[in-house]
Amino acid sequence: MQFNKNQDNFALIDDSNICKNISDNIFVDIDDNGVIRNDWQGDKLKNLELTGSYERLGDKKKAYQCCDCGTYMEFSYDPITNKRKLRVANFCKLRLCPMCIKRRQKKIYHQMSKIMNELEKDYAFLFLTLTQKNVTGDELKDEISRLTKGWDRLAKRRPFKNAVKGWFRALEITHNLEKKSSNYDTYHPHFHVVLVVNKSYFKKKDYIKHEEWRQMWQECMELDYLPQVNIKRFKTSGEKELKKSVSEAVKYTVKDNDVLIPDNQELQDKTVAILTKAIARRRLVAFGGVFKEVHKKLNLDDVEDGDLVNTDSDDLREDVGYYREIVMWNFGYSNYYINEIKLPEEEQS
Numbered sequence: 001m002q003f004n005k006n007q008d009n010f011a012l013i014d015d016s017n018i019c020k021n022i023s024d025n026i027f028v029d030i031d032d033n034g035v036i037r038n039d040w041q042g043d044k045l046k047n048l049e050l051t052g053s054y055e056r057l058g059d060k061k062k063a064y065q066c067c068d069c070g071t072y073m074e075f076s077y078d079p080i081t082n083k084r085k086l087r088v089a090n091f092c093k094l095r096l097c098p099m100c101i102k103r104r105q106k107k108i109y110h111q112m113s114k115i116m117n118e119l120e121k122d123y124a125f126l127f128l129t130l131t132q133k134n135v136t137g138d139e140l141k142d143e144i145s146r147l148t149k150g151w152d153r154l155a156k157r158r159p160f161k162n163a164v165k166g167w168f169r170a171l172e173i174t175h176n177l178e179k180k181s182s183n184y185d186t187y188h189p190h191f192h193v194v195l196v197v198n199k200s201y202f203k204k205k206d207y208i209k210h211e212e213w214r215q216m217w218q219e220c221m222e223l224d225y226l227p228q229v230n231i232k233r234f235k236t237s238g239e240k241e242l243k244k245s246v247s248e249a250v251k252y253t254v255k256d257n258d259v260l261i262p263d264n265q266e267l268q269d270k271t272v273a274i275l276t277k278a279i280a281r282r283r284l285v286a287f288g289g290v291f292k293e294v295h296k297k298l299n300l301d302d303v304e305d306g307d308l309v310n311t312d313s314d315d316l317r318e319d320v321g322y323y324r325e326i327v328m329w330n331f332g333y334s335n336y337y338i339n340e341i342k343l344p345e346e347e348q349s
Contacts, residue, residue: 022335022337027040027338031082040070040327040336043099044070044329046256047097049260050097053269054066056265056269057272066092068090070089070099070329071328072088072327073326073336074087075087076325077322077341079323089308089309093305093308095280095284098256098260101254101256103308103309105251106311107303108170108250109246110311110312111295112249115291115294115300118297123196124199124234125196125197125234126197126234127192127193127195127233127234127249128191128192128193128213128229129190129191129192129229129230129231130150130193130227131188131230132190136187137186137270137274140275141278143187144282147190147221148282150221151169153219154220157216159208160208160216164195164197166288166289166292166294167287168249168285168286168287168291169192169285169286169287169288170191170251170285171189171191171253171279171285172189172190172191172192172253173187173188173189173253173279174188174258175254175259175271176188187274192250192251194249202233214228217229234249252284252285258271259271259272284304285303321344323341323342324344325340326341327339
């Protein structure tokens with residue numbers, strides 16, 4: 001299907017007869033072991049679920065942006081090794097788009113890995129989680145503002161400034177969908193933070209105990225209860241441990257299963273409306289101190305509003321002529337198909 005932009009109402013036009021042999025050219029992104037590397041179809045189907053919500057909410061602009069997202073992709077492709085790298089795509093960059101969320105999270109992961117590789121020789125890392133009680137959908141927007149102000153106060157505290165040399169902060173919002181829970185259909189906004197400290201931090205007076213973190217966070221948030229705070233050392237003892245630690249730290253703001261609720265369309269639409277409003281025009285991911293300095297030094301792109309095509313450092317060899325693989329989404333088949341494969345430039349000539 002394609003959008004009919006000439007009608008007043010949001011509409012889709014059937015395009016299932018565009019390619020008669022689509023079923024013979026279905027695109028699957030697998031590695032050389034036959035394992036799916038990226039589930040593009042699954043991501044696009046989730047994206048269309050979100051499109052439906054925006055359509056029902058009457059937001060035609062977001063509905064169109066979302067529906068058009070990822071309908072065209074170009075890859076550099078080596079059919080011998082099955083190595084493939086995305087070169088061109090039309091991503092919508094909407095904050096709740098499942099396809100863009102996955103690309104953004106991948107980008108944050110690779111940027112964090114690069115920065116931490118630069119810093120780990122001279123520094124140690126801590127993983128800090130700052131929480132408070134759940135709130136209703138009506139309270140969410142204001143609560144996120146309170147969180148941000150609370151963080152600003154915390155970063156200005158003397159113990160923090162003495163101990164912390166840099167930080168990465170990401171907002172995550174979870175949605176309680178457990179029907180038996182007393183907190184059903186409430187939201188839990190909280191911060192995942194990576195702190196950079198001197199390697200001597202654990203042996204010197206600048207060390208901040210767990211209970212001190214809790215008390216500081218309570219005071220900075222102006223809470224009438226002692227909140228839960230988790231603080232632990234970041235594991236960087238090996239590549240596997242580092243990857244695991246970074247993956248835990250770089251969770252993006254929302255997960256698609258907190259937004260998309262297939263068995264309750266009304267709740268899904270309400271959730272989309274609440275989250276869209278709550279996170280609009282906010283900085284959801286931020287760097288400070290030496291993290292920010294290295295981010296600038298490495299000339300890294302903006303993690304939120306920047307390029308979602310080139311999200312990693314896994315580049316292809318320059319001495320190999322790669323095929324150009326053009327992949328498109330077909331709404332009739334609800335799948336991607338290979339529209340065209342062009343020969344490497346040297347073979348074309």
